[in-house]
Amino acid sequence: MPDKLVIFDDNDEPKDMRQEMIYQYFFQMLDIKKIPWEWVYAEKKGQHHIHQKANEMGFDWVWRVDDDAIPEPDVLGNLLGYTTIEKVGAIGGSILTPPLKFDTSKSTGKVSDIDKEPNIQWNYIKQSKEVEHLHCSFLYRAGVHDYNLGLSRVAHREETLFTYGLYLKGYKIIVAPHAITWHFKNPEGGIRSESKQELYSHDEAIFRNTIGFSDSTIVVLNAGAGDHIVFSHILPEISNPVIFTCYPEIVAGKSIAEANALFGDLDQYNIYKKMTQWNWKGSLEDAYRKLYL
Amino acid sequence: MELERQFRRCLSEAIPMIIIAPFAKSLINNKRNPKNYPYWDKLIKLTHEKIVQVGVEGEEQLVYDFKKDLSISELRKLIAECRIWIGCDSFFQHLAWDCGKPGIVLWSVSDPLIYGHPENTNLLKSRDYLANNQFLWWDFTEYNADAFVKPEEVIKYL
Numbered sequence: 001m002p003d004k005l006v007i008f009d010d011n012d013e014p015k016d017m018r019q020e021m022i023y024q025y026f027f028q029m030l031d032i033k034k035i036p037w038e039w040v041y042a043e044k045k046g047q048h049h050i051h052q053k054a055n056e057m058g059f060d061w062v063w064r065v066d067d068d069a070i071p072e073p074d075v076l077g078n079l080l081g082y083t084t085i086e087k088v089g090a091i092g093g094s095i096l097t098p099p100l101k102f103d104t105s106k107s108t109g110k111v112s113d114i115d116k117e118p119n120i121q122w123n124y125i126k127q128s129k130e131v132e133h134l135h136c137s138f139l140y141r142a143g144v145h146d147y148n149l150g151l152s153r154v155a156h157r158e159e160t161l162f163t164y165g166l167y168l169k170g171y172k173i174i175v176a177p178h179a180i181t182w183h184f185k186n187p188e189g190g191i192r193s194e195s196k197q198e199l200y201s202h203d204e205a206i207f208r209n210t211i212g213f214s215d216s217t218i219v220v221l222n223a224g225a226g227d228h229i230v231f232s233h234i235l236p237e238i239s240n241p242v243i244f245t246c247y248p249e250i251v252a253g254k255s256i257a258e259a260n261a262l263f264g265d266l267d268q269y270n271i272y273k274k275m276t277q278w279n280w281k282g283s284l285e286d287a288y289r290k291l292y293l
Numbered sequence: 294m295e296l297e298r299q300f301r302r303c304l305s306e307a308i309p310m311i312i313i314a315p316f317a318k319s320l321i322n323n324k325r326n327p328k329n330y331p332y333w334d335k336l337i338k339l340t341h342e343k344i345v346q347v348g349v350e351g352e353e354q355l356v357y358d359f360k361k362d363l364s365i366s367e368l369r370k371l372i373a374e375c376r377i378w379i380g381c382d383s384f385f386q387h388l389a390w391d392c393g394k395p396g397i398v399l400w401s402v403s404d405p406l407i408y409g410h411p412e413n414t415n416l417l418k419s420r421d422y423l424a425n426n427q428f429l430w431w432d433f434t435e436y437n438a439d440a441f442v443k444p445e446e447v448i449k450y451l
Binding site: 226229230232233249275280281282283287 | 386388391406428
């Protein structure tokens with residue numbers, strides 16, 4: 001049984017769904033099954049903000065499902081079976097939108113092939129496979145990697161950036177058979193209700209910039225001068241670092257403004273935010289070690 | 294009289310030098326930084342050695358020899374020359390640690406286990422005074438002079 005069901009309501013005009021009879025039945029079933037549930041009115045800033053909230057709620061694993069996605073009953077159980085594999089970061093199944101028109105038999109699931117192949121999840125998955133990114137709905141290890149909150153409200157590529165970020169941190173990303181979610185793509189919900197091309201272009205640029213640094217470790221030192229000095233002691237341990245710095249006289253690098261322009265959101269590199277998230281009791285040096293090594 | 298006494302002390306290069314870095318970065322809300330030690334005057338009087346203060350323009354001058362706005366390389370050179378240094382939890386304690394020169398850090402609300410370096414003498418009166426949240430801006434933490442060790446205690450470690 002899940003620890004909790006959290007429904008994030010990002011509607012323009014949120015309603016109290018406890019007054020809706022069909023929803024009352026769902027809520028009663030959850031109560032009967034003793035599954036705690038919470039209805040959260042979201043901030044209408046885009047689904048990536050919602051996912052990040054879930055990511056920070058303190059649970060070990062989060063299963064993310066959009067409202068236009070209908071998972072078959074065995075999906076969560078099957079995905080959960082893979083969490084015992086060492087250092088698994090995320091597991092996803094098939095995401096099927098009828099009619100199925102993509103031949104995914106040769107899809108690699110690598111980010112370098114993202115422009116050349118249909119997503120491996122867009123058809124039936126015959127056997128489990130390690131990939132580099134996932135799409136739409138999946139089960140993931142929470143609190144390890146942040147969603148990029150610098151994306152626009154259309155949050156184009158948000159799940160690709162997120163799962164690829166887990167992959168770059170050394171976690172396995174797996175596609176699994178026997179875990180089918182039907183995705184009906186509500187034309188009025190989520191990113192498809194937005195039509196501004198510049199928002200997509202903005203997000204696409206962040207995506208391209210991020211994967212452009214795949215062979216490097218991006219380091220963003222958006223903290224104080226003393227923090228830079230402490231960080232400098234772990235710098236030799238970081239492989240192929242590309243550094244953005246507030247104090248180039250202490251740790252040489254490019255400007256923070258450039259990092260902001262390239263990656264949108266820098267919160268994932270904020271050592272103080274991270275130490276808060278981790279309820280940190282160790283040294284600042286070890287916190288930097290945890291963030292970058 | 295006190296400044297004159299310190300001036301005479303400065304003239305004698307033979308006397309070992311102590312650096313003091315009394316102040317942490319000023320706060321955006323202009324409140325007193327809760328990491329700033331309240332008893333410098335007394336501590337300086339109890340110290341019978343040449344003292345050089347380092348800091349930035351706008352900070353209170355506590356001794357005759359106040360070197361302001363030094364570059365990092367100038368600070369490193371000075372640190373190399375001193376016998377020991379005394380400071381609060383600020384940039385200076387990290388820089389001196391980086392230079393491999395142990396000193397005395399006077400703690401209050403920030404946690405030496407997080408921000409300190411074991412190579413230094415970290416004087417914390419009690420962990421009861423530590424701020425509950427160590428990762429917020431210090432603007433939100435009230436100043437409490439009682440949180441610091443007294444000068445008589447500090448002098449024992451010089």
